[in-house]
Amino acid sequence: MADIAVLGHGVVGSGVLEVLLSHRESIAKRAKEELNVKYILDIREFPDLPYCDRFTKDFDRILNDDSVKIVVEVMGGLEPAFPYVKACLEHGKSVVTSNKELVAAKGAELLAIAQRNNLNFLFEASVGGGIPIIRPISQCLAANEVSEIAGILNGTTNFILTKMIREHMGFEEALELAQQLGYAERDPAADVEGDDACRKICILASLAFGTHVYPRDVHTEGITHVTLGDVGYAEAWGGVIKLIGEVKTLEYGKIQIEVCPMFVSRESQLSSVDDVFNGIMVRGDATGDVVFYGKGAGKLPTASAVVADVIDCVKHFKARKYLFWEDAKPGYVEPYENMVEDVFIRAKGNDSDAAFEVVEQVFEGAERLIRREEEEGEIGFTVKDVKVKELEARFARLKELGVEPLNHIKISDF
Amino acid sequence: MADIAVLGHGVVGSGVLEVLLSHRESIAKRAKEELNVKYILDIREFPDLPYCDRFTKDFDRILNDDSVKIVVEVMGGLEPAFPYVKACLEHGKSVVTSNKELVAAKGAELLAIAQRNNLNFLFEASVGGGIPIIRPISQCLAANEVSEIAGILNGTTNFILTKMIREHMGFEEALELAQQLGYAERDPAADVEGDDACRKICILASLAFGTHVYPRDVHTEGITHVTLGDVGYAEAWGGVIKLIGEVKTLEYGKIQIEVCPMFVSRESQLSSVDDVFNGIMVRGDATGDVVFYGKGAGKLPTASAVVADVIDCVKHFKARKYLFWEDAKPGYVEPYENMVEDVFIRAKGNDSDAAFEVVEQVFEGAERLIRREEEEGEIGFTVKDVKVKELEARFARLKELGVEPLNHIKISDF
Structure with a gap:
């Protein structure tokens, strides 16, 4: 039996528990071992839950329990997620996270600690929710030189743009609808200003090209300035407007990376990725264009990606998965x-x-x-x-x- | 250094050599070991190739060379591919194949031998060419119950149907064009009668649901009877005609599986998969619909998938990858x-x-x-x-x- 701890019982955290409990048998079969959630860290209490006895407010209890070999971090943000994850890796625990802010800001540092201690630091759920993308890029495309990745990486903005394109709804009205439907937060800045998409393209760029790219080095525009007039001109041009995160290799080992709305031709597979869906195109020299499509967020898709990483961790206790990239280097990102x-x-x-x-x-x-x-x-x-x-x-x-x-x-x- | 042997130097085999030679350094880095092609088995001779000294016509030389731990089978067909692969697995060699006919006809038997001997039998390239699909289904979706897989699995028929839909070309004319462009064989039966798509959906069904499905148990129709009239009615209905391989779980542990042309709604992501591209939709209870899209065939995409499997083999010499399914059982496939x-x-x-x-x-x-x-x-x-x-x-x-x-x-x- 493998003991695990889950840090955070919000949307994704409760989804992780739901997936683990509802698929207990098939997961045990796949992991070749039963998974036991020994601790759930949250400052709140949930006395009505059947697993209420697992809750703790004391991170050190988890850190100092040597039976816990895998920690799932689904708190989001950097504080206290970063010091917690770092401490876990330094105490011999593998970590699985869905936290894109953490991976984009601290990925190189955490991967280095994981490598030094022969542990796993996995984050399939940080990009594309339930769409498998981290693993396919790192494994299946191992025999390829990837030259470009472009994706619709944020479901909220894609929903808003879809409403603008299909129903000629203005930006403000579409945003309000997204908030009513629970697709956008009350403070929608991280989505509509492009920061969320930026973190995700940073993670994909770091993984595909082996050097950490920090969000601060990426030209990032959101969709707040896109009007119905722009949407109409895009249609006249033969396409649609999508918020795209894109990274390409340049000569001399440099990369070009940016997040901004783009005209996307109707011929492109990405043009038909609508509503809250995500689509990610990976261009390889041998495979050509491969596109991954699905729900990029949501409780269960994200939770299932987290649990798949946990299963992988359990199966590979003794063999670290090869995810690694170097820290950033000056002059690597071409200035906008x-x-x-x-x-x-x-x-x-x-x-x-x-x-x-x-x-x-x-x-x-x-x-x-x-x-x-x-x-x-x-x-x-x-x-x-x-x-x-x-x-x-x-x-x-x-x-x-x-x-x-x-x-x-x-x-x-x- | 890892010594490997390649059985067959046709389109895919020469592609494998091309990928291995042109990406030698990055592959060695990813596999953490250099890959050396020690033997290439072919009945023909290729005196002008730079690696002409690796060729042999004697399979037993490969079989009895204990330094060869990985054998790549890219001959196609069952004879002699099946006895060769079986012998390799029985002699302690892991096998990577792109041969869908072999996996669809003998998968359960070969996986059982591999399991018994703690070896890998990998076949990412057998479905979807360079699109990662076998690994995402078996790993990333581990925390999901998959309920359905539906895909455009054959590029040749998709090209023909695209020409019929977009250019109102008749079936015969579109087939001729496909032959001229090298997308269809001189004897196109395996493609246009649906047999190729059938093998692929059998492999996906076996993998996703854990029980081997043999092509003979699958209702299979090709596209030879599809007319421009049908295409016109599909348009009037609001969609297009695609050759689909589909498998669904039913109650009582049964499955429904078939290959036939279908009306596909324009709302479906599969409707915009055109020309020689493949698209595969995997429906999971947690992830929702995830779609994988890309070139489903061709020398380099297929070869890169083969080489990615080889790299995985080298990295996991001591840890068998968990690919396995049981042999077929009576009453499992619902009669058409x-x-x-x-x-x-x-x-x-x-x-x-x-x-x-x-x-x-x-x-x-x-x-x-x-x-x-x-x-x-x-x-x-x-x-x-x-x-x-x-x-x-x-x-x-x-x-x-x-x-x-x-x-x-x-x-x-x-």
Whole structure:
């Protein structure tokens, strides 16, 4: 019998208990050993639960119980998750976590401690909820050079954008609906500002390319500035707007990484990933594009990914799983301003046709888009190979010539 | 250094060598050991290849060389692949194969020998080419009860159907094009009759539900009888026709499994899997629907999946991977005739409206579809909950009443 401890009894934590209890037999068969939750750490009490006797408020009890070889951290956040997880690894306990903030902020450090002590630090649930993605990238694609990963990594924003695209609902209204349905938090900043997606693409980039990428080094835009006008122009262009986390390898061992809304062609598999679903595309030199699709969040999908990691831990007590990456290094992430991108730009003048003539002076080769219900004076157009660092100057030039730039959105190449 | 032998130097075999040679360093890093191809078994000679000195025509040399711990079988077919693989496992060598015919016909027997001798028998490449699917089902979904798997498992037929749907090309013309492009063999029977897809769904069903399913026990229809008329009715219904391999759990520990063309709703993620791509949906009680998408065949995708298995073998020399299923048991697969399905039926009478009146007498609740360019006297309609065993009698009744049934196609529920 394998004794485990679960840190945190919130949404994911209670889901982990639910999965462990409802699938007890099949899990024991797969792990070749019965799993016993010996402790659940939470500051609250749950006297009505059948397993209420497992609760403790004392982390040290868990830390100092040598029978506990696996600790599940599902508290979220860095405090006290980080010191707790670190202490567990230093005390010879393998750790399974669903905490993307922790992995994105402290992954390299924790993986190094795990390696030193020949323990597992597993985090399948931190990206894509119940979609298997960490393991396929690290194992199945072992015989591939991965050159790019692009994904719809946040279900909340994808739900909002889907409502905007399919039902022409405004951003605010769609956000409210998402909150009513429980898809968005009361403070939705981490989702709509792109921070959640940023943590996830950092984890995937770190894993696929072997060097830790910190969220602070990643250009991150959310979807708060996306309008129904932009959605209409994307349709006219032949696609949809999705919030994408993307990382690519560049020459000289560098990478390009960013999180922002993008025009995604209807031909792309990612364009049909709708509602709260996630989709992640992994481009390998041998496999071509492989896409993983499913519910990226939610109690049971996330919990089942956590439990799968626990089973893996039990089966491999003596053989550490090979998950590892180095700490960050200077100059590894190409600065955003050095990027060259295809972009869509929405602007406003007095007269649409006249405004586009101005645009053509400033952006050579601009291609105009016409959307349904276009407003007087509004124009939308695409430009190829724009240097990000030159955009501001070009926008200033447009303004001088009487055309007000309102928004710009990257055009994806997948 | 790990010595391996490769049986067969055809498309996949030469791909395996290409991947091993071109990714030598990164593979050694991941396997924590260098991989050395000591033998390549082929009846042909390849004097111009840089590794021509590794070729042998003598299988016994490989079998009796104790330094070879891993054998890669990429010959295809059962003879001599089956006796060779069996002999390898009996001589203490782990085996990696891409041979779906072998796994579908002999999986239970070979897995039992591997288990007895504490060896690995791995076959990630046998389904979905370079798409990771065997490992995610067996590992990542360990904490889930899988209730259904449905997939587009054959790229050749998917290419043909895509041409029929998008370009209104007839079946024969699309098949010829597929042959010209190298997507279909000169004798296309195994693809277009559904046998290839059948082997793959048998492997997935065996793995997911723990009991071997043999292709002979699976109702299998190909796409040769699908017409442009059917494609038009599918469009009118709101979907597309795809060749689907599907398995579901039933009550009393039974399963329902079949391979046939199906109407797939445009809302389904599988409906947008086009051309030579494969897509596989796995429905779990905790994860919900997870979809895996990518190139299901081809030299390099398949070879990279083989090599990933080899790397896994090397890393786990002392820890057998837990892949196992029991042999088939009587009464486990529900007979096709017992199934109850929603179906689309295309028929012909003298006059369309009159014919549909006849249809309504025979199929209560039939819903008529009207396709573009419908022919004089033609009708298409859908019926819910039809017992398969009653279809023939109902078709006979239709004929008596002057309406000729021409085709029927299952309507999917995913």
